[in-house]
Amino acid sequence: MGLHKRRTLAAEEFLKSLLYYSQVLVLDSLVKIKGRLHVYAYTPASPSSKPVQSIGSKLTDAQSAFTRFSSVRADVLATAGFNFVWKAPQVGDKVPTASPYQLLYQLACINKMASAPTDHITRVLLSSLDMQRGLSLPDLPPGIERVTFGKCGRPTMLFVAATEDRSRVVFGANQTSWGGLTAVSAITRKARDIRLQEYIPLALRAFQALRQKEEKELAYLRGHQATRALGEKELKYMSRLAAIGQMRGDDSFLGGENEIGIALQPPKWAFHQPCYVCQGMMGYQSPNPPPLEKQRKSYILQFD
Numbered sequence: 095m096g097l098h099k100r101r102t103l104a105a106e107e108f109l110k111s112l113l114y115y116s117q118v119l120v121l122d123s124l125v126k127i128k129g130r131l132h133v134y135a136y137t138p139a140s141p142s143s144k145p146v147q148s149i150g151s152k153l154t155d156a157q158s159a160f161t162r163f164s165s166v167r168a169d170v171l172a173t174a175g176f177n178f179v180w181k182a183p184q185v186g187d188k189v190p191t192a193s194p195y196q197l198l199y200q201l202a203c204i205n206k207m208a209s210a211p212t213d214h215i216t217r218v219l220l221s222s223l224d225m226q227r228g229l230s231l232p233d234l235p236p237g238i239e240r241v242t243f244g245k246c247g248r249p250t251m252l253f254v255a256a257t258e259d260r261s262r263v264v265f266g267a268n269q270t271s272w273g274g275l276t277a278v279s280a281i282t283r284k285a286r287d288i289r290l291q292e293y294i295p296l297a298l299r300a301f302q303a304l305r306q307k308e309e310k311e312l313a314y315l316r317g318h319q320a321t322r323a324l325g326e327k328e329l330k331y332m333s334r335l336a337a338i339g340q341m342r343g344d345d346s347f348l349g350g351e352n353e354i355g356i357a358l359q360p361p362k363w364a365f366h367q368p369c370y371v372c373q374g375m376m377g378y379q380s381p382n383p384p385p386l387e388k389q390r391k392s393y394i395l396q397f398d
Contacts, residue, residue, distance in 0.1 A: 104204055108197040109176060112167065115194055115247070116160075119278050124156055193282075195248045195360075196267040207260065215256045215263075216354055216381035247272060248360060255353040255378055262350060297375065300346040304374040307337035307344075327395065334394050338374045349377030356381055370397040 203218075210218050249267035256263040269286060272279045287294075312333035315321045321329065341347050355368035355378025368378040370393065380390070 104197070104201050106176060107192075108194060108201055109171065111192055111197050112194045116163065116167065119281060120160060123277070124153075124160060127153065192267065193247060193249060193270045195270075196252060196265070199252055200265045203254065203263075203265070207263070215258060215260055216356070250359065251366075252358045252360065253372075254356045254358075255376070256356075257351060257353055262353065264353075296346070296348065300341075300344075300348050300375040301371065303344050303346045304337055304341055304371070307340045308333050311336040311340075331391050331394055334370055334374075338370075338377075341374050342377055347377065348375050352377065352379055354379050354381050367393055370394045 206218055207215075247270055249269070250271050251268045253266040253268075254263065255266075270279075270282050272282070312329060315324075315329045315333055321332070324332075342349070353376070355372055355376070357366040357368060357372075358364070359366060367380040367390070368376075372378045373394075
């Protein structure tokens with residue numbers, strides 16, 4: 095798409111994230127693996143009817159692939175004219191915890207909004223299937239192999255919250271999924287927790303307020319003559335709707351002015367309305383048209 099080659103703050107954030115992920119998560123891990131397995135680095139494959147790679151040849155292939163990727167990355171930086179210097183993170187640094195995939199999606203959304211300045215924000219974000227397909231990177235540079243396993247450094251859910259007049263647009267994502275790469279998951283989760291350490295207490299306070307309002311309303315409905323005969327699921331749904339409405343007057347409320355919330359699930363980009371917690375803590379509204387009551391009830395009751 096070429097968006098990362100434009101000298102913008104968003105493009106620079108994407109490239110810095112790419113540098114961090116490649117150097118800290120890939121190169122550092124590769125160096126450590128080679129150090130621990132140096133005894134086997136030149137062990138040939140065992141004779142077999144099927145060709146089997148040795149540990150040494152696999153390490154060599156991995157190093158070669160990373161070298162090709164580094165060359166492509168350096169070319170992008172040179173083409174864009176970026177002159178920032180990579181520096182290994184030190185204690186106390188705030189590293190770019192957003193994954194390159196999330197930041198590339200943000201770049202695509204920003205470009206789409208700029209190209210359609212009069213369109214409603216919901217239409218821009220939901221109709222950009224071509225933009226979203228571009229994130230599958232259909233055309234890779236020569237020598238760069240495609241990762242084929244499902245959980246490959248990509249968030250399982252991306253989120254956009256925006257006011258109708260576009261005066262405030264916020265992008266987010268859940269934790270990056272790494273499948274069986276548990277060591278990488280631990281690194282990115284720790285970095286994410288450090289970046290969110292000032293926000294977590296505020297979110298916890300809002301979450302506790304939401305649950306308290308829900309429990310209080312549920313107790314009231316169970317004891318009220320007009321509603322106590324209803325099923326438990328219906329009572330929970332009613333109490334959660336009431337809690338969502340009451341949160342706007344609570345000091346812990348984290349939302350603004352009726353932002354629209356859109357959750358998208360790659361790689362097929364299925365659309366989801368905001369969950370119960372997002373609607374309650376931040377007040378995010380579902381985009382037009384409003385969801386069917388049955389659909390909204392399903393989302394509200396999903397959270398336990």
